[in-house]
Amino acid sequence: MRQIVLDTETTGLDWRNGDRVIEIGCVELLNRNLTGSHYHVYINPERGIDAEAVAVHGITEDxxxxxxxxRDIVDGFxxxxxxxxxxxxxxxxxxxxxxxxxxxxxRAKLDVLCAGVVDTLRMAKEQNPGxxxxxxxxxxRFEINNSARTLHGALLDAELLADVYLAMTRGQESLIMTLEEPVPGSAEAGGVLVERPPLAVLRASDEELAExxxxxQDIVKATKGSCLWIPPASEAGAPAG
Incomplete structure (x- = not known):
């Protein structure tokens, strides 16, 4: 299972108003483990950057x-x-x-390019409403050190988000099953298959049944006839008076 934890920084808040991406940061998870592989790039947006956005991420036009x-980085992304x-x-x-x-x-959009999207903001709100x-x-909440986050940065935020995501979904790794993984003890796993002998059935002797x-009967006397292990005469096959 390959996942990419991704973050961007932009020139403003709405691409519909002409705002553009200026930074992309990604880190790779493989079977819920950080691989050390990452993707990081700054991008010339070919337009100005809102002052409010610069205050958030500190990335300037200069x-x-x-x-x-x-267009120069799209292939690598x-x-x-x-x-x-x-x-x-x-x-x-x-x-x-x-x-x-x-x-x-x-180019094709992300829903064609990728296998899906997990929104950790929505997940966090569902896990802890309010x-x-x-x-x-x-x-x-998850005691993850974010002291280096004085400003937003796509790569740093992606790294922090990876730790947050793993903490939020802890326990799900036990649900990941690899179908190709051999059953422990099987021949495929290097084990030796041994034919089991038939189970021996030990029946009680006449002396044991009498005891x-x-x-x-001792229990019947002690409980004045309410012994659960002795069925009524009709159930035991005795003729019903």
Whole structure:
């Protein structure tokens, strides 16, 4: 199971108003383990950046002047995320921006390129209704060190989100079953198949049956006839008076 934890930074809040992606950060999970593989790029948006956005992520127009444009990095981005499940906090925001960038180049959108999207913001709200669900709040809840997060940054936020996601879904790894994995002890797993001998059936002797009946009669006397192990005469096959 390959998952890509993804985050973006943008020039503003709405791609419909012409805002663009300026940073993409991704980290890879394979069977719920961080592989160390990541994808990170700054992008020249070919437009200005809102002052409010700069206050959030600290990325300026001057910094992005010599950075590649989205059309220059799209092949590498698609190759990294292709066929993986995406894990994104507030997925509608990032997916909307990335789909817009892809559509400007006539490329397939993420729902075609990837295997699906997990929205950790929605997941957090479902798990803890009414509680704060920002990335910082989740880091606090799951005791994940986010002291380096003085400003938003796509790669750092993706790394933090990966830790948050694993903490939020802890226990699900026991539900992951590999169909190709051999059954422990089987020949495929290197074990030796041994034919079991038939089970021996030990029947009570006449003496043991007589002793058992005697004990039951003692119980009948002690309980004045209410012994559960002795059925009524009609049930035992005795003729009904």
């Amino acid at each position: 910094f992005l002047t010599d950075k590649p444009k989205f 698609e190759a990294f995320v292709r066929d993986a499940e995406l894990v994104i906090h507030n997925a509608n925001f990032d997916v909307g921006f990335l789909n817009h960038e892809l559509s400007l180049l006539g 509680k704060k669900a920002s990335l910082d709040a989740l880091c606090d 058992h009946a005697r004990v039951l």
